[in-house]
Amino acid sequence: MDHCAARAGMGMLAFALLTPLSGCRAAQGGSSMTAQSTMNLPAESAAGAVPLGQLAGAPAETATSLSIANPYEHNPQAIQAGRQLYLQMNCAGCHAYNGKGNMGPDLTDTYWRYGGLPVQIYNTIHDGRPQGMPAWKRALPPDEIWKLVAYIQSLGGTVSVSNYEHARQGDRPGDLIAPEAQAEAQP
């Protein structure tokens, strides 16, 4: 190859390299956060079917809807997003910036007036409660509320889903169970 052709080749290469730089569109960015349409959120009807009180008539708790798990539990991005929502939706104003409560109750302790299971906390945020807790079902889509629940779960005081059938009866993991109470527990 002679010099001229080589130089022409280099020039073409340079030209080819320069042009895209001057007018390129940025490529679509990738995302590390799963798009919400692919996250398996519990169905709204399932969460809504969880009763606030104990089902009348049934000798033992048969509402397995209590065992609904939070798909965002332990998800660090979701917990971080939940913390952001906790600040932005003014939850911190009533429940304090460290979650220990003020006008609203302490969210870090193990006392839950309306239940401490993830789906019960979801319903509390979704529906509100009579003594001043607003209902967020219109303002926040379910995805955002589950992220808030994940943040509250990260505070350490909520009830674990694996303990769901005993949550109502005041049982704690590690409790002894008297034989008579064991018998009653079987349906």
Place this chain on the structure above:
Amino acid sequence: MRPRIAMLCCGLLAAPAATWAETPMSYQRTFGPAVDPVTRLAWGLGTVSLVVIVVIGVLLLGSLLRRRDAADGDSGQLAVRHDGGGMAWIYVGSGISLVVLTGCMVWTLIVTAAVARPPSPPLLTVQVTASQWWWGLRYQGAQPDRTFTTANEIHIPVGQPIRFELASADVVHSFWIPQLAGKMDVIPGQTNVLWLQANKPGTYRGQCAAYCGVQHAHMAIFLVAESAQDFAAWQNHQLAETPMPVSDSDRRGEEVFQGHCAVCHTIRGTGSAGHVGPDLTHLMTRGTIAAGLLPNTPGTLAAWIANPGSLKPGTHMPAQVLSGSELKAVTSYLTTLN
């Protein structure tokens, strides 16, 4: 051969010129005293560097390709001639370099001083709050009640220095409108100050220039420089509150807005004052939405509200659960926000 080379050279030169029109971010042509000296300096230093390269290149080539005397081919003799002119090259060369470099240094210092401070005290301060992935703007008024908030589209009067106070709501961003100013990082926990001035009316595009997350590339900012009267009119318009909606469909749309959107967005005049997302009081005066990602039309608005994550994956705005009629109502209400 020659025509080919000529074409090649033309192509090399024409490419940038042809694409200037499509490169609003090009910092090779600037329009304000905050950067014009820098641009000139850049071209100047670039030219000096090119000349130096050419001169050295020519000298090097010359020395490489120079025919040697047959007598120098004898082994054992040094290739360099000992004649009195050897050191002259060094003296002259160093002398020229010294003068040129000192000149460049002085020029650089002058330029740095020139862009450090605005030529006259700025009459307007805009507080910019960078969030993932949009820009909040608060215009400081001469009196407190002339202070208002908007987003993503800055308007300034032409020929006036404007001061920007840059704060971050979350992570490190960088404020960059290349044709008017250099980059200034926006760092959480501190307020950086920038000034700029636009000498020519028009729309200038800017961009976030520090990686700030998954949608960093879609965090544009537009700056509109206009005449003083136009700016005053725009300012007064932005200060005004939205009147309460009158028609049934607008009222329905406002209801949907209050229920689903007011926790994050503000429309002054309706009682909502959410600070999480951009202020929407005069949404339709802006040319784009989603920080420059989409043009501001009813169709794109509806698509954006229906599912922001599909257009800007990772955005913090959630997809609200809206029925078709709710979406239509709120979109149509938003298009009335002039």
Place this chain on the structure above:
Amino acid sequence: MGRSASTEECRRRSRGLEGSFFRTSHSCLRVEYLSSLFDRFHSKVLFACCGLLMVMSSSCKRSEAPIPVNRPYETGNASFTGATLNSAPNDPPGEWRSQAHDYANTRYSTLDQINTGNVGKLRIAWTFSNGTLGGQEAAPLVVDNTMYVVTPFPDELYALDLTLPGEPIKWVFKPNPSPIAKGKACCGPVTRGVAYANGKLIYNLLDDHTVAVDAKTGKEVWRIKMGNVETGETMTMAPFVVGNKVLVGDSGGEMGVWGWIAALDVDSGKELWRAYSTGSDSQVRIGNDFKPFYDHMKGKDLGIGSWPAGAWKHGAGSVWGWISYDPQLNLIYYGTSNPSPRVPDQRPGDNLWTSTIFARNPDTGMARWAYQTTPHDRWDYDAVNEDILMDLRVDGQLRKVMVHFDRNAYGYTIDRATGEVLKAAPFTYQNWSSGFDMKTGIPTVNPDKEPHPNVKLVNVCPPDIGGKDWQPSAASPRTGLVYAAVFNMCMDVTDNDVSYIPSSPFDGMDMKRYPAPGGNLGEFIAWNPVTGKKVWGVKEVYLTMSGVLATAGDVVFYGTTDGWFRGVDARSGRVLWSQKLGSGIIGQPITYLGPDHRQYIAIYAGVGGAATVHVDKEAVKGFDFPAGGNSLYVFSIDGDSMSNGQSQLGGMDSISKKSPQSGTSEKQ
């Protein structure tokens, strides 16, 4: 001091329109008398005379000469300042008819059966539990031998019959306010008390209704809705009666409400006027006779102009504190709360008329003057604390003033006719301000103590609850001093950008409180309003967040949040008596004369309120509050009362006094 001089002094002090020469309170005189008797007579006769004397002094009643209307309180010779206080409306001295005792808010009683000589013998006479936990902030009222006590939410009102042993309940009024209110009250679901007027008890329910109850029957007379609790607005203040009007205001400085004060007709409850704390001049009821003393309060529509566009609508300035009244000038005085949100960078401007003391004409509500104690408040320094009205000499001139301990730690002496600040001096440790400009009336802000969003600011003093919060101070005309329970605290604060979402807090302050230098959280001080200096102080480990009671017996009373109730010598500051109660004390003590003509002191014990808000309870000594309580404690000398003794009091014999049909006991 020689004996003759002390006798003279003793005689001077005992002379006056109250009491006879042989009052047991003046032991100095008794000693003088006994010693002169001893000198002249033999022991037998001496014995007889001593016995006679003791019999006489123990059985004689205090003769109560009537106090002429509008006569200022007596000025004791040992007054530190010569200040005089107006006792209007001159309620009967044995009763306690309004929370502040009188128009001037003196909280001073002329009763002196209990005094520095015998306060050490105070014991619990009887107690009453109101059944509702929560901060017990109100004081009982005593009218016509009936005691009225109000509970925190659900705001129940009890009437106790003081004429019968056991103080049985005459009636209880249960208003059933909306439970939503409980979640909107920033600092406990409290109420600060009841007002009495025209045979009615008038008070505010937490859910924004004001209610009037017939004092005899306990039946509701009228109820008016003043606001909408669903917006986050509540009402906690004690109404204030002026003539035929009752003045009420809202709460919600942390909820982005629109602050206001309103006047209602006492008999019908109809609203007569309402003055907002932000907005246009007509909304704030500022007109042609508005004459603020300082230039930066002069201007048109400052309630809009000193805010960013539209921000005044949620700017608060709520009226949740105390109101006083000068009958000669015909002006009411009160303060407004902090601006909303508690993030100053979101609302540049002076933010008028928040953190402002107003003087208004009570008939029309029009403002006469205003003074903003903390322009563009950045730390939650409300101006709602009480204004005690007194007349005193400043720089040789007799001035009608108000004494005001502000949240911003400055103790003000302000001319109440014009709004001019005569004295402004810190009454406790503060570092937010580096000085006070007397010419402009503007405190100089220390730029290091200005908070900005997302930046942690350490060691800002005082904290959000201030150098002193709503707990009211008292004044004594005998000493000329003002007595206040104050704080000694600092905070670390981080501001966070907030949205206004109706019914949720519009707040943004993340803070932690701790003691200021000295290590004590509280202090009970005596303050000289002329010199602007503390005369003496009693430091406390725990917060001193109770109201103060001053008495003519020269004993002043206060309580701590760990439950100590104390009686202190008003002149020297020596603690003469302490009693531990069942819970922390954040209420207001009162004193009254029972039907047995015995003087009683009454105070609630039940901690809660702002003291326990935003506090990491395990963290700091002094913040480890006791559990809640709801008991009223009533004290007398030796605990003597109709309700304790050595027989079956209040037992079967009380049934015979009941009428067969109604089942309620009748008055004897």
